Amino acid sequence: MTVPIATDQKSLFFRDRLMDWHRPEDRPLPWKENKDIYLIWLSEIMLQQTRTGQVTPYYKRFTGRFPVLESLATAEEEDVMHYWQGLGYYNRARNLHRAAKYIYFDLEGKFPSDYPSWLAIPGVGPYTAAAITSFALGLPHAVLDGNVFRLLSRYFGIFDPIDTGAGKKLFQQLADQLIDRNNPAQFNQAIMDFGATICKPQNPLCDICPLQSKCIAFIEGTIGQLPVKKRSVARKKLVLNYLHITDGEAFLLWRRPPGSIWPGLYELPSLPEDTEVNAHLKKEMGLIPTEVKKVTQLKHQLTHREITATFYRVQISDFKRLKKGDWILVKYKNFTKFAVHRLMKKYFHIFMD
DNA sequence: AACACGGGGAA
DNA sequence: TTCCCAGTGTT
Known part of the structure; x- marks a missing residue:
């Protein structure tokens, strides 16, 4: 040494x-x-x-x-x-x-x-x-x-993952x-x-911490993000159902709200869990489909989530009776203008060729 | 680099 | 439930 x-x-x-x-x-x-x-x-x-x-x-x-x-x-x-x-x-x-x-x-x-x-x-x-x-x-x-990784990553504001060879080497040197x-x-x-006892994983005692004044994570408000681990712990499972509602020329998109996953990105309207497709369409959107077909099911990995997404293709004759809502009508030729997340991209890649 | 290996406390 | 703990050995 x-x-x-x-x-x-x-x-x-x-x-x-x-x-x-x-x-x-x-x-x-x-x-x-x-x-x-x-x-x-x-x-x-x-x-x-x-x-x-x-x-x-x-x-x-x-x-x-x-x-x-x-x-x-x-x-x-x-x-x-x-x-x-x-x-x-x-x-x-x-x-x-x-x-x-x-x-x-x-x-x-x-x-x-x-x-x-x-x-x-x-x-x-x-x-x-x-x-x-x-x-x-x-x-x-x-x-x-574990204690030392946590304390050092926070105090020095180090975002390098602690569970890689490079990360371990860096922290050991420090x-x-x-x-x-x-x-x-x-x-x-x-x-x-x-x-x-002080720099605990959850609810660290920053208010009585003698290192507080020079702690990067405390100053920058990133305590909750540190230490960083590359390998995510067992992902949380999430089930999503998407509706590809179309009249042949256009389809509906929806913009995700802030504070959720994929904030601000566009995606197909989703079907709330435990809801029936036809009922939801009629009640929330005023639409009566001529055909509803389960198209595909895709798996998608996020850092902390494992998403299983089911896609339904909903054929309708026209959008005339569409209720006002957060959704927007998008022509197929224009759909690339909207920023979508990777899961949506996967779907589009398969079904919008 | 990824995975197996246990059981329990804390939120 | 989920996270994570005074980590190491194997593949």
């Missing part, structure tokens, strides 16, 4: 305020009570993707049964799994056990003493290696977990520059505590 310490004002302010904010006694947790590298290792494995409150009882039970490396290394796997039961991500326990045997028998009970060696231990990735080497050995490796080399352990503890 040959990254220079960041000396710009923003970074200095961040480091100073963070270290000043940190009160180790504020978040007392059982694994903070000592510097036993075995116990720190164990706690960090348990804490992977798992809340502190959920870990605490497991940690106590587990350390009661396996208080030192030897007890874990010489235990039966079934016994280990039993004490992990209910905590989830069970490969953690298997890797932990495998690693314990490796350290106890192959390394003669001597724990690795640097970052790369810890990284080679089963179940230990970049985060855990940094946590162990800083907490137990005082080495200046910055931890990068964190390694920020770390207080005089006290890496306290810095790592502080940055995670801060993220967990």
Whole structure:
């Protein structure tokens, strides 16, 4: 790690305020009570993707049964799994056990003493290696977990996705520059505590945040957008029904209102959910179709939505009885003048050749 | 780069 | 319900 310490004002302010904010006694947790590298290792494995409150009882039970490396290394796997039961991500326990045997028998009970060696231990990735080497050995490796990603992305206003190789590299460099080399352990503890208690995912406590005055996301009102993730979490499903109402020469378009998806873009009039086509046409538009045909169904992916759109072609003799409404009558030769979203484009591409 | 891997707290 | 948690290993 040959990254220079960041000396710009923003970074200095961040480091100073963070270290000043940190009160180790504020978040007392059982694994903070000592510097036993075995116990720190164990706690960090348990804490992977798992809340502190959920870990605490497991940690106590587990350390009661396996208080030192030897007890874990010489235990039966079934016994280990039993004490992990209910905590989830069970490969953690298997890797932990495998690693314990490796350290106890192959390394003669001597724990690795640097970052790369810890990284080679089963179940230990970049985060855990940094946590162990800083907490137990005082080495200046910055931890990068969900809390740190969130805090840094907001404070520095970074919109690069955190779930790509490039993004992780960027944030790791930044964190390694920020770390207080005089006290890496306290810095790592502080940055995670801060993220967990102040810069929370939802409803962060910006009003009492000591970093507020220089927090880009707070200043620019983008707290809710950060951190950015490329891979969207399971998309929300959305069902839409569109009506392609035409007399052969023209058809109807409608402009989406602001505050919805695709604000301001045009699309075919849509049929409200749980509404029958003919009834809707007559009641809302004053139209009586000569033919209604289900034409196609298209899937469309958005960042946070999976849309299933069904298209109905509605044939009418003329638009004379069309009620006044938000829709506009568009001649086929003119329809390219209207801005439409990609889903609509897909449909037009297929059915307006 | 994408995916599997668990269970639970909070909004 | 949805989000996300002191992430890592595999493909």
